[in-house]
Amino acid sequence: MFGQNRMGDTVKHYDQLASRYDRLHRRWLRHAGGEAQAALEALVRALAAPGQNLLDAGCGTGHLARSLLSEGMSAEQVTLLDPSRQMLDQCADLPVEKVTGRLEALPFADAAFDIVTCVWALETTTDPDLAVTELCRVVRPGGVLCLAFCADVPVRGLTHSVMRHALLYRGTGRFLSRQRVIETIESQRGFTVRSIPSNGPAATLLAKRCAPVGVSAGSQSKGLNQAPICRRS
Ligand SMILES: C[S@@+](CC[C@H](N)C(=O)[O-])C[C@H]1O[C@@H](n2cnc3c(N)ncnc32)[C@H](O)[C@@H]1O
Incomplete structure (x- = not known):
């Protein structure tokens, strides 16, 4: 099993939570996931460039997009x-394309996005393996997938432990094996993964999809100039 507890469909939980989500989530960020979130946002800011398109999958109330648009x-x-629907309704102020859909069956063509983000959502799905495969599928060669998720890493101190139990008790997510997520990404052709260190029961991963040999990632998008050009295995 991917996580340590079996989980049903969480969507109805999030429908009910939508109006209170930001307040509850701020608590999670303050006490447990803040470093992982900051690491992910720093990655996206460093990699994003004019002309690139970005998918935020499992966007919730649109926290990440709101911050990127404001910048x-x-x-x-x-x-x-x-x-x-209720979570997407909280994004009504954002003049971006909004799509109702699931990570396990993304309604997009292969290689449709330069940057794909999935922040605290992978762990809410019923099939994280399939969700990871789908996220990789829609990343363009030379593009990146940035993930932050609740990870089954040793927790330090009472606060992390309490936050962990609260999440499991509410049934709105679970703690995934970071190694398993890395292995699932690496099993997709052409992906290399870096884990960004952070404190808290969380993981931040940067997965780059190699550009085909001879095609500079920079020729597709300025911000990905540092993406490795590697041979397909
Ligand atoms: C913890 S919230 C994270 C929201 C947002 N990414 C953030 O950083 O605040 C989890 C989100 O995942 C969504 N979700 C639940 N099941 C999902 C699925 N199968 N596919 C995509 N998103 C899902 C929920 O509706 C919710 O908006």
């Missing part, structure tokens, strides 16, 4: 996806 990313570049 100058163009709304035409951004697509938000979530299965919860």
Whole structure:
């Protein structure tokens, strides 16, 4: 099993939570996931460049997109996806494309996005393996997948332990094996993964999809100039 507890469909939980989500989530970020979130946001800011398009899958109330748009990313570049109508309704102020859908069956063509983000959502799905495979599928060669998720790493101190139990008790997510997520990404052709260190029961991963040999990632998008050009295995 991927996580340590079996989980049903969480969408109805998020439908009910939508109006209170931001307040509850701030608590999670303050006490447990803040470093992982900051690491992910720093990655996206460093990699995003004019002209690139970004999918935030499992976008919730649109926290990441709101922050990127406020820093100058163009709304035409951004697509938000979530299965919860109520969560998407909280994104009404964002003039971006919004799609109702699930990570396990992304309604997009292969290689459709330069940057794909999935923040605290992988662990809410019924099939994280399939979700990871789908996320990789929609990353363009030379593009990146940035993930932050609740990870089954040793917790330090009472606060992390309490946050962990609260999440499991509410049934809104679970703690995934970071190694298993890495292995699932690496089993997709052409992906290399880096784990970004952070404190807390969380993981941040940067997965780059190699550009085909001879095609500079930079020729497709300025911000991905540092992406490795590697041979397909
Ligand atoms: C913990 S929230 C994270 C929201 C947002 N990414 C953030 O950083 O605040 C989890 C989100 O995943 C969504 N979700 C639940 N099941 C999903 C699925 N199968 N596919 C995609 N998203 C899902 C929920 O509706 C919810 O909006």
